[in-house]
Amino acid sequence: MKLSRKTVPLCALVLTLLFAATEFNPISAESRDQLEKTDQLTIAVRRLTESQYRHTIRDVFSPEVEINARFEPEQREGGLLAIGSAMLSLTSSGFEQYFALASSISDQVLGDELRESVMPCIPVAAIDHDCVRQFVSRFGELLFRRPLSAAELDARVATAETGASQAQDFYAGLKLALTSLLVAPEFLFRVETAELSTASAHEYRLNAYSMATRLSFLFWDTTPDKILLDAAASGALYAESGLQSQIARLSESPQMAEGIEAFFVDMMQIDGFENMVKDPAIYPKFNQLVSDSAREQMLLTINDLLITNGGDYRDIFTSNKTFINRALAAVYRVPYTSQEEWAAYEFPEDSERAGLITQIGPMSLWAHPGTSSPTRRGIKIHEIFMCEPTPDPPADVDFSLVQDSTKGTTRGRLLDHMENAGCSSCHGRSDPAGLALEHFDGLGQFRTLENGVFIDVSATLYDGSKFTGAQGLGEFLHDDPRIPSCLVRNVFSYGVAQLPRYEDRDYLQEQTELFANNGYRISTLFEEIASTAEFYHVRIPEGIKANSEVIATTP
Amino acid sequence: MIKSIRPITNFVLLPAILLLTPVSVLASWTRSYVIEWNELAHYYGADTGVVEPGTDCPQGTNPEFNWVEVLINAGYTREEAQWLRNPANPTRSPVHGQNQMAFRGKDRANVYINPESYPDTGLIGVSGNIGEGINLDGNEDTGFVSPTGEAGIDNTFYKTLGCWKTYRGPERLSSGALQFNDGMRNGSWTMVIVVSGEGVDPMNDDNVMVGFYMSPDDMVKGGDGNVVEDYTFRIEPHKKYEGLFPARTENGIIVSTEPVTAMLRDPGYTRDLELQEAQIKLEMKPDGSLRGYVGGYRPWRPVYDGWVNARGPVIEALTWVELPSVYYALKKTADYPAAAAQSDRTHISYALRVEALPAFVVSPDASEVVKKVVSYKDQAPQLTEPSRGLFSRIQIVDGIVIDSRLEHRAGPDAIILPSSNP
Structure with a gap:
């Protein structure tokens, strides 16, 4: 400019x-030297x-x-x-x-x-x-x-x-x-700040305003309001009762919908819609309205299922209750019998849809501009919902067979590709979930044929688990223990803006069990995590010498 | 416990949202479409281009004019004619120079409203024997032969005007078709078609009804710029624009079983496409689309008036035609009622080529998919004013734009040259 x-x-x-x-106070070499002389420590800076x-x-x-x-x-x-x-x-x-x-x-x-x-x-x-x-x-x-x-x-x-x-x-x-x-x-x-605890000159605790900020951005995705800042100023947040009072207030507010929405936009990588392109010759129904609507459909579905109805998180893989508008109805090839801009809709059984991941949004986002991609879909399912990232492919892989979309099915091309031993180790893990979704093309439109050949949607996982089609995959994911544990890990990481440490393993396991005991309700998960000391744990950035052993302070 | 949650978006009113239900099983079959293209069924007999000679028009499209000579022949001096046609002339505006083109009849009468005050300068019609449309009178000995060999195709409108530059060209490429279909596809109007049958096989059913209806919902274009199929359209009950055709299907081709009177939305200047003895011939294609013809006898004078009211001088200048010659040609070739004397034949055989995409058509309140072809005219609001031309925002009188703010206006007594102006 x-x-x-x-x-x-x-x-x-x-x-x-x-x-x-x-x-x-950015963490410079000079300031690091000064840290030993101060009782305030900048421990994180997040844009x-x-x-x-x-x-x-x-x-x-x-x-x-x-x-x-x-x-x-x-x-x-x-x-x-x-x-x-x-x-x-x-x-x-x-x-x-x-x-x-x-x-x-x-x-x-x-x-x-x-x-x-x-x-x-x-x-x-x-x-x-x-x-x-x-x-x-x-x-x-x-x-x-x-x-x-x-x-x-x-x-x-x-x-x-x-x-x-x-x-x-x-x-x-x-x-x-x-x-x-x-x-x-x-x-x-x-700017997150730690300070020496009043209880001990050798312990750091998260500054009360930093606590308030973590809480506010987790629950509301916005700055702390005056009430929360006052609770920080008074020291009420350091007390269990004061903290719980604020958590209850935040979670009971309608604004929590925005906090949960912001979390899922981040976790499900919904920001990817901004850069999504499709080949208009192959997917003529795709336009900006469809893209925007697909994103909105995901958010409306999450909002309705997990917030308005307080549902079981795992049901996002099986519930076919959603919302559509006129543009999405055209892609789903169903009539739009409403005069409202959006209307509630439930996919019928024979649609083969199964939950959020079979909506147009994920199916088009996790695909190529001109074709579906079982590999990409499988990678995203493992990465987003199971916290299992897949390494990038080697630089010298020959993709020519896979990319020729004019012959046979994607499944057939991928199986040929997997004959390469160097590829099969990753594809054997990522592709089965995506192959089960092959009845949805690169825009998420239902199909049973590809290049005139019937599409096989059976899948066998590397551990021997078998299922068929999107509905089989949905049921599998619904019951897979990695799904809730990954969500707990993500909510925690999202709130503290850091990857969990090895030492957090038991804590996350406890939270996962608590999540299950609470019916896999997302709002309760937010409340539980925000109530734990680990959520406010102070980690001194590498390279900074603190003047004492750092100990998390329980509010 | 979350007591209440604000909707994510400000345009979603969850309490107002209706639960949609899938299409219910129908006792009889229904197919529905949106018209994504409709144009005059004018067969193009050349291999390339839009103006080249072909079997339809051996001399190509009607020739362009020297408008200066046209005006001189109408009684203007060469100096006046050159003044009026000079593009650099500041008075050659829609309210003066062009408007004066109207006054070239006898005693400088307005030729648009008094076409017979001007001699017939001739409009070359189609001389080929291939034509598109429908055999309206059942007589195979009259009319054209279709490109597929069907005899008796009645389309005198094409025979009369098929060499006119604006209305000649390959499918989807004549300038007239492009102009109006672009407008339609960009939201000016939408027509939908519903086909319903009582038999078990949609492709062969003796008891079929076809309905043409207006819709308030725009077509939507996809990433390739073409209209997208499978969108949902509500029916908009309309007092005028509706056509219901009893028909049967044979191998997927829908043909009328009895002629009807229909009024459709004209993809042209007239707006009202009134058809007597109207029939259809439409094919349900394997790809789900619908293609074919709507034909009938159309009153020719409103069509002529449509061009006049679209600003006669503009139509003449842009489409290279003298409107009086169009008037004479239509009057001479009108072929309905067949029993009447030529001078009393008010209608001319006509055909519209229709291309439609599969779409969902729902009731006016959008509550359900339309399951049967019925009339919605009873539900339509009264028309508040007669259908008006495309240029309703400006005042057009007798084919020319009137601007009361100007001191000098076109007319029989207008002073043409500036040196003569007071």
């Missing part, structure tokens, strides 16, 4: 004040995801604030964007995007339409010191997810007053202060 002549000095002013004021950013702006200011921007690409690690977010920085072009977006948000928030509902006070002059402080203090805390330090607050107040003085306009100055908050690393990144 090219900065305008007007923007450059504004940007320079804001940035100068911003960095002069910030207490942001906000796009949905977290959007939800935060909506909740802090107003749903009416429009956010028109292209966000920096995210990165998936260990199967989750949440883990990847702890490894992301900000490019210069990305910062320009954030800066432009911050200016846009400031203009809207303090513009004529929203100003009245947002402002905590009415300025009495172009320079109104008290009113500026009230505004910066209130919204700084919500955006930084902790109270501003005196230096941070003073810097923004000075920025606002300088701007107001030059423009002789209170709100012109305040916009600069708000913009500086919105481009601050403390807002764009979730």
Whole structure:
């Protein structure tokens, strides 16, 4: 983005004040040396995801604030964007995007339409010191997810007053202060801090505001609200009763649907729809509307089954209750008998559909642009639902036989391919699940023939398990113990934004058993995990010398 | 315990959502389609291009005119004619220069509404013997022979206008067909077809009904730009546009068992496609699509008026035709009622080529799949105004655009040259 002549000095002013004021403490070699002398330790820095950013702006200011921007690409690690977010920085072009977006948000928030509902006070002059402080203090805390330090607050107040003085306009100055908050690393990144426990000078515990942030983003996918921040400020979160009170409040809120949705978007890699393409000559029904609708169908199904009805998580592999719209009905080749934009629908038995993974979304996402892909489907099922990633193929594999989609069936081509001993070890594990789904083409349309040949959808797993078709696969997955244990692992990893350690094995096993005892209910799983000490466990990043042995503090 | 959950999206109202049910088993069979293309059934007799000579039009399409000479022949001076036709002339606008084209009749009468005030300059018709359509009168000794050898094809509309540039060309390639089908496919209107039968074999059933209905739902295009099949369309009850055809099927071909009067949505300027003695001949193709003809005797004067009301000067200039010659040609070739004198024949045999894709057609309230062909006219709201031309947003009077803001207007007494303007 090219900065305008007007923007450059504004940007320079804001940035100068911003960095002069910030207490942001990236883990540099210099700071590491200082750690032994401090009682505050930055243990993780995670960049906000796009949905977290959007939800935060909506909740802090107003749903009416429009956010028109292209966000920096995210990165998936260990199967989750949440883990990847702890490894992301900000490019210069990305910062320009954030800066432009911050200016846009400031203009809207303090513009004529929203100003009245947002402002905590009415300025009495172009320079109104008290009113500026009230505004910066209130919204700084919500955006930084902790109270501003005196230096941070003073810097923004000075920025606002300088701007107001030059423009002789209170709100012109305040916009600069708000913009500086919105481009601050403390807002764009979730900075997690550990502190020395009050109980022991040799123990670190997660800072209460960092606890609140973990809770809020897990349950609501947004910044902590004032109540949660107050609980952090008062120390209530350190007490069992205070923590449970907040968990109960968060889980009973309608906003939990967004938290669970955000988790499944991450875990199921639903973000992949943004880049999905299909060959229009092979799949003429595919267009952007179908792509968007397929994504929405997955979310509606999850929402209805797991949240609204509090269902058994494993039923996502067998339940055929879903929602369709006119575009999806055409791809499923069923009539759309509703005048609403979306309508509840249950696939009939003879549709061979079996749960979420046989919907258009996964079937088209886990396929090639012009063909289905049993291998890709199998890999994704193992990776997403069983936490079993598959290594990349060797660089010298001859794919020509597999890629000739004009002859025979994909199954036949894959079996030929698997005659290569170097390929069979992985394909023997990944492909059977995908082969069972071959009655759905690369767009998820039902078929029984490929190139005029009947498609065999029987499958035999490497452990000898046998099933037939999507419904057989659905039942198999429903009852496979790896399914709930993987979900527990993912919820935990998503919440703490880290891969589980070896030492967490027993903990995860206990949580999996608890998950089963609670009827595999996802909301209960969130509550249980958020109630455990492991969720707030402090891990000192490699290379940082702490001044004592690090011990997790039980809230 | 979660007490209530906000819907994920703001456009989903879960309490209002209806539970859909799969298609119920039908006592008789039903097939349904959406018309994705319909155009005049004009056989193209050349091998390539759209204007080349062929068996239909040995001289190719009707020749282009020298409009300056046309105006001179109508009584304008060469200077006036050149002024009116000069593209650089600022007064050659739809409200002045072009409009003056209308006033070339006797005593500068408006030729569009008084075509007989202008001599018949001749419109070359089709001279080949191959034509498409339906044998409307059952007489195999009259009419064209179809491309597949069927004799007696009645399509005098094609014989009369088939060499007109706008309406000549290979299937889907004439400019007239492209213009209106593009509009239809982009949402201007939608017609659906429902076929239902009482027998056990849809391909051979003596008791079939075919219904043509309007739909409020747009067609949807896929990634390749073509209309996508299998979408769902509601029936929109309409007081005028509906056609119900008793028929039978034989080896998958649907043919009328008795002629009817039908009014369909015209893929042309007239909008009203009224057909007397209307019949159908449609094939249910193995790929699920439907293709064939709707034919009948069509009143020719509304068709002529359609071109006039689409702005006569524009039609003439863009399609290379003199509208009075079209008028004379239609009047001379009209063939219905057959028993009437030629001057009293108000209708002309006509055929529309229809291509339709498989689609789901549901009741007007979308509550169920249509299971039987019936009339929905009783459910239709009253028409609030007569069907109007395509250009209802501008004022067209007698074939020309009227702009009351202008001081100088076209007309019999208009001063043409600027030096003569006050």
